[in-house]
Amino acid sequence: MERFTPTRYTLTCVASGREFEDEGWTLDDPECGEPSLVRARYAERQLNVRDDAYGIYRFCDWLPIRRTLRGSHAPVTYKSRKLAEYLGLENLYITFSGYFPEVGARMTTCSFKETEAYNVCARRAEGEERVLVVASAGNTARAFAKVCSDNRIPLLLSVPEDNIGALWFEEPLDPCVKLIAPCCGGDYFDAIHLSNLALSSPRCYAEGGAKNVARRDGMGTTVLSAATAIGEIPDYYFQAVGSGTGAIAAWEANLRLIEDGRFGNKLMRLMVSQNAPFTPMYDAWRAGSREMLPYDADQARADAEAIDAKVLSNRKPPYSLHGGLYDALVATDGDVLVATNEEAREARRLFEELEGVDIYSAAGVALATLIRAVREGRVERDKIVMLNVTGGGEERFRRERGNRVWNLRPHRVFPLDADKEQVVRAVEELFA
Incomplete structure (x- = not known):
């Protein structure tokens, strides 16, 4: 596979049409006064599809990435x-x-959430030391955990305790991946709320969800x-x-x-x-x-x-x-x-x-x-x-593996009314 050159693109605000440069992890147009997504506009107007050796990055002309990561597959x-x-x-x-x-x-991971994780993590700056925070109902967490573990990217997952059965893996994860959970009875929205509390720590930054191009x-x-x-x-x-x-x-x-x-x-x-x-x-x-x-x-x-x-x-x-x-x-x-x-x-x-x-x-x-x-x-x-x-x-x-899988368990479980200080303190201890 040839040496990868970062994809050339700009960002455009859907609401205003303003085009501007990506500062590295831009999720919104700072000059737009109303809720709006931003889109990537790629220098390559025609798609040049690479061979299968590139995995998901065979479509790299239209992916806002700085590098490629190992282990990916395309749909x-x-x-x-x-x-x-x-x-x-x-x-x-x-x-x-x-x-x-x-x-x-x-x-x-058996899920198209791999298409997200391999590209979000490939957009991340190589010198970034903060912890990436991802809230998930299950499959997204599994995909990000695999990618971050394989590539040693610090990751904090927030998944409802009722959904952690979805967090199975081929093998044990690298310790750079940690899991927190809202207690039984919580749902995906509660997981998002818990992740937002964790983001109060300066050691963490948001993956961005739908806002992340x-x-x-x-x-x-x-x-x-x-x-x-x-x-x-x-x-x-x-x-x-x-x-x-x-x-x-x-x-x-x-x-x-x-x-x-x-x-x-x-x-x-x-x-x-x-x-x-x-x-x-x-x-x-x-x-x-x-x-x-x-x-x-x-x-x-x-x-x-x-x-x-x-x-x-x-x-x-x-x-x-x-x-x-x-x-x-x-x-x-x-x-x-x-x-x-x-x-x-x-x-x-x-x-x-x-x-x-x-x-x-x-x-x-x-x-x-x-x-x-x-x-x-x-x-x-x-x-x-x-x-x-x-x-x-x-x-x-699972049949091919004889049902031999490894399950990720929460490092901390929080009540639905957990306060910010409690969550931040626990998260910073996890990544101390």
Whole structure:
């Protein structure tokens, strides 16, 4: 692999259109007076896809990174035969992020969150000594833990205690990775709140979530994988969403592909889905509201506990701000759909039977809504449909390893009403 040169790009504020330089970890436009995402604008207008040896960095022309890290893999897109035949679709393409060696997918965390972690960490300055802080409902934490452990990047994770079963790994992690958790009964929003308390320490800095262009453009590699494999931009894009960041990333990747000029000029219809009864974005969209509707915290926690796809339980998603999910749905004539646990379980069973590998609950939610959309005649049978399978192959991976995995346990568990001083003191002791 040739010596890597940092990607050349500038940042643009979605709300104002102002273009400016990235100071290294810029998450917002300091001159913008309203909530807005910023986007990376790359010097290379046409995408030059590298070979597989680059892993996720085969798309480095459109990734805001300073270097490459070892161990990455890109999403893999293939044309479905059996599931497509079952649904009566002529052009169903599955973009698979997980472990499925038969199609070339080898993400050992089994989740597309690797697309985020490898690029966020590759954006980080090499001399940075502060601790990166990431809040997660589970899969994001697993991906960041793997990348940071493999590359010795200090990392503080905040994950609900009820979700730590998702933190399994091939082998023990490097001590540079630490885990704190809001106690049982807390949800993803509580994990975010706990991480914000930790960020009061000058020794820590925020990963940034949806505001981090490296996170979004890493997730956007799913669409780059699809378009370059198919030869054109898909007509429909199906994905389950918790924050909606992946769908925003898909829209942004779509806009870059149009500007490239070689993949057509269409906008994919974003068909995103939530797992009932946790449906705050579905409810806002159905109400025609740009703003999220009121959601009682206790009810939200109960609804989050009730769903199979715990990773879809974000109470404060980037929905309303400029460049957020609401704008993406309006721009693409998209929709928000919903699936029950039972529908998602049946979809997962069907996928394993027809495609040959297990998938996560979130991907099952996406497939369940695709099945319903086809049956209701909402998707034309000859259109190009991209199903973003955001995680799968865990059962396959565990079987190959004889179920030998290592689990990360919390270094500190905090009550939901923990105070700032208590959290900061504990975190600084962890990284002393």
